[in-house]
Amino acid sequence: MEKREVIIVGAGPAGLSAAVEAATAGCGVLLIDENSKPGGQLFKQIHKFFGSQEHKAGIRGIDIGKRLLEEAENLHIEVWLDSEVCGIFDANKVWVVRNKKETVLLQGDRIIIATGASENAVHFPGWHLPGVMGAGAAQTMINIHRVLPGEKVLMVGSGNVGVIVSYQLLQAGAEVVGVIEAAPRLGGYGVHTAKVRRAGVPFFVSHVVAAAEGKDRVEKVRIVQVDPRWNPVPGTEKTLKADTICLATGLTPLTELAFLAGCESTYSPVLGGHVPWHNSAMRTSVRHIFIAGDISGVEEASTAMEEGRMAGLQAAASLGHVDEADAMIRGKAIQARLDALRSGLFGEKRKNAKESIFSAMGNSNNGAR
Amino acid sequence: MRRIEHHPILGDLAETSEERIPITVDGKTLYARKGEMIAAALMANGISVFRKTEKKKSPRGIFCGIGRCTDCVMIVNGIPNVRTCVTPVEENMIIRTQEGSGEWGDTGGKT
Numbered sequence: 338m339e340k341r342e343v344i345i346v347g348a349g350p351a352g353l354s355a356a357v358e359a360a361t362a363g364c365g366v367l368l369i370d371e372n373s374k375p376g377g378q379l380f381k382q383i384h385k386f387f388g389s390q391e392h393k394a395g396i397r398g399i400d401i402g403k404r405l406l407e408e409a410e411n412l413h414i415e416v417w418l419d420s421e422v423c424g425i426f427d428a429n430k431v432w433v434v435r436n437k438k439e440t441v442l443l444q445g446d447r448i449i450i451a452t453g454a455s456e457n458a459v460h461f462p463g464w465h466l467p468g469v470m471g472a473g474a475a476q477t478m479i480n481i482h483r484v485l486p487g488e489k490v491l492m493v494g495s496g497n498v499g500v501i502v503s504y505q506l507l508q509a510g511a512e513v514v515g516v517i518e519a520a521p522r523l524g525g526y527g528v529h530t531a532k533v534r535r536a537g538v539p540f541f542v543s544h545v546v547a548a549a550e551g552k553d554r555v556e557k558v559r560i561v562q563v564d565p566r567w568n569p570v571p572g573t574e575k576t577l578k579a580d581t582i583c584l585a586t587g588l589t590p591l592t593e594l595a596f597l598a599g600c601e602s603t604y605s606p607v608l609g610g611h612v613p614w615h616n617s618a619m620r621t622s623v624r625h626i627f628i629a630g631d632i633s634g635v636e637e638a639s640t641a642m643e644e645g646r647m648a649g650l651q652a653a654a655s656l657g658h659v660d661e662a663d664a665m666i667r668g669k670a671i672q673a674r675l676d677a678l679r680s681g682l683f684g685e686k687r688k689n690a691k692e693s694i695f696s697a698m699g700n701s702n703n704g705a706r
Numbered sequence: 707m708r709r710i711e712h713h714p715i716l717g718d719l720a721e722t723s724e725e726r727i728p729i730t731v732d733g734k735t736l737y738a739r740k741g742e743m744i745a746a747a748l749m750a751n752g753i754s755v756f757r758k759t760e761k762k763k764s765p766r767g768i769f770c771g772i773g774r775c776t777d778c779v780m781i782v783n784g785i786p787n788v789r790t791c792v793t794p795v796e797e798n799m800i801i802r803t804q805e806g807s808g809e810w811g812d813t814g815g816k817t
Contacts, residue, residue: 371773373794378772383715397715455774465777467754467767474771474791482746483710483719483739486768509710553765554754 341367341415343652344431344445346422346594349377350638351630351645352451353405358649359449360412362658367443368414369433371421375409376402377453378473379638381480383508384501384529386639398638399480405642425450425598429625447625447652450595451645454588454609454631459493463549463558472502472585479509487581491558492516493546496524497637499585503533506583514577517544517560519567526683546582547574555580588635595632599623603697607690608634617672617695619648620655627652634694636687640678647671707749727797733814744790744801745771745778756780756790760806780804784811 343359345352348370356368368375382398409416417435424432431443456471458464468487472494478484490511492503495518503513516533521543523530534540547559547569562573590612596602600613601622612634619627629648630641647668654664679688711719726737729747738747745768748756755765756778769777773792782788783800786808790801800813 372792455772456770458769465764465766467756467765470768471770474768477771478746478749478768479710480716482742482750483713483716484746484750485708485710486749487707508714510712554767 338442338444340444341365343447345449347451347453348375349453350379351641353409354642354645355449355629355649356414357408358646359653360414362653364653364658366414368416369420369422370418373419381476383480425594428623446656449627449629449648449652450632451630452591452594452632454590454635457587457589459584459586461546461548466549466551466555468555468580469549469582472498472583475583476502485509485511489514489579490581490583491577491579492583492585494585497526500525500529500533507536513538514579515539515541517541519545549582555582558582590632592632598626600626603694605690607686618651619644643671643675707752709750729795729799731801732803738795741794744793744795747795757804781808781812784813
């Protein structure tokens with residue numbers, strides 16, 4: 338059986354950062370991704386990121402992705418693309434279907450799972466029609482493949498994904514007929530929301546989709562106001578002409594591999610649902626396995642990169658590649674950057690959710706297993 | 707559904723003849739950009755129905771775009787259930803709208 342010191346699953350912002358950190362520390366790293374290109378969802382993020390200078394604020398996601406890839410290339414990190422990890426078992430064995438052909442069994446001294454998250458769907462009559470898609474799917478189409486999925490788009494959800502993708506749809510030449518939000522108030526950062534509003538896009542709070550209608554694809558959509566108990570308010574239905582409905586209704590961590598591997602789970606609504614238990618070193622209840630990025634709780638690419646650095650550093654340290662004092666200092670610096678990213682109204686909730694996971698680890702003594 | 711030729715951030719789409727490759731979709735020759743996913747090529751050509759369901763023949767298209775939901779599967783070079791959002795186009799690829807779970811070897815008479 339082939340062996341590697343550190344096997345990383347997922348070459349998105351978290352996995353790439355983990356690979357760079359672990360390889361810099363001197364680990365033999367293998368990075369595996371099922372896609373034909375590394376970068377995960379970074380290359381469709383054509384907007385400028387938030388945060389401080391250290392967090393690469395003011396730089397577009399797509400350029401951050403290019404830099405990360407360059408770093409990985411300079412370190413000659415081994416990368417397997419078009420390769421799917423189908424299972425992790427016996428704590429350190431990784432089953433890969435390489436190049437969509439060959440089955441390979443690998444052994445990793447440490448495994449870092451950075452599989453990310455997938456978009457949530459919401460169900461309404463007609464939700465299956467072509468033209469209803471994840472906002473992220475539309476973002477991939479416009480920014481990566483340069484294809485406009487529709488001319489008149491309704492955005493469902495006013496969080497950051499909803500408003501950012503709305504703006505990017507406008508940039509790509511679509512008309513956004515509206516942004517609807519089930520909650521009584523808008524959910525995204527003011528800067529992004531304001532840009533969409535200034536472009537003249539109507540926002541509807543306390544509104545949901547009543548139905549999407551059309552023969553072979555969406556042709557129109559009925560929206561309706563809901564009361565505080567989420568019941569439709571009679572007489573408030575509006576019909577909008579739209580050929581596309583984008584769903585920006587949150588994400589769910591992709592935890593299958595971690596749970597297959599036996600990592601214990603915890604539930605955090607703020608972080609997107611079930612996530613593997615982990616401590617602040619990003620270590621799970623299975624000693625050899627670390628996690629980083631959206632699998633450990635849905636946040637942003639900037640937090641995913643820092644978590645990746647943490648997982649890469651701590652995995653390297655646990656293998657003896659970084660001395661304890663050095664690991665502690667560098668770990669603290671990463672944690673400080675993570676704390677800074679988790680500040681503010683939205684960030685604080687995520688910080689608290691993370692901390693309650695860390696302390697639950699400590700209480701149940703899972704970290705020591 | 708169309709190509710985005712101009713973009714304020716990403717710039718103009720320089721489409722050279724070299725980058726254009728032919729594919730066959732339900733017997734018709736269409737053109738795709740080399741390296742793009744099948745789903746993107748179809749949408750750029752105005753196609754939104756990728757398959758029809760087994761019982762009700764209800765249309766389905768792209769949904770998640772990252773290879774997880776399997777809503778966009780089609781018969782590609784005679785192989786059914788190929789996820790078109792994560793499968794790149796190849797020259798002269800034979801792509802067919804899938805009905806139900808699709809039939810192996812269905813190339814619409816082409817080889």
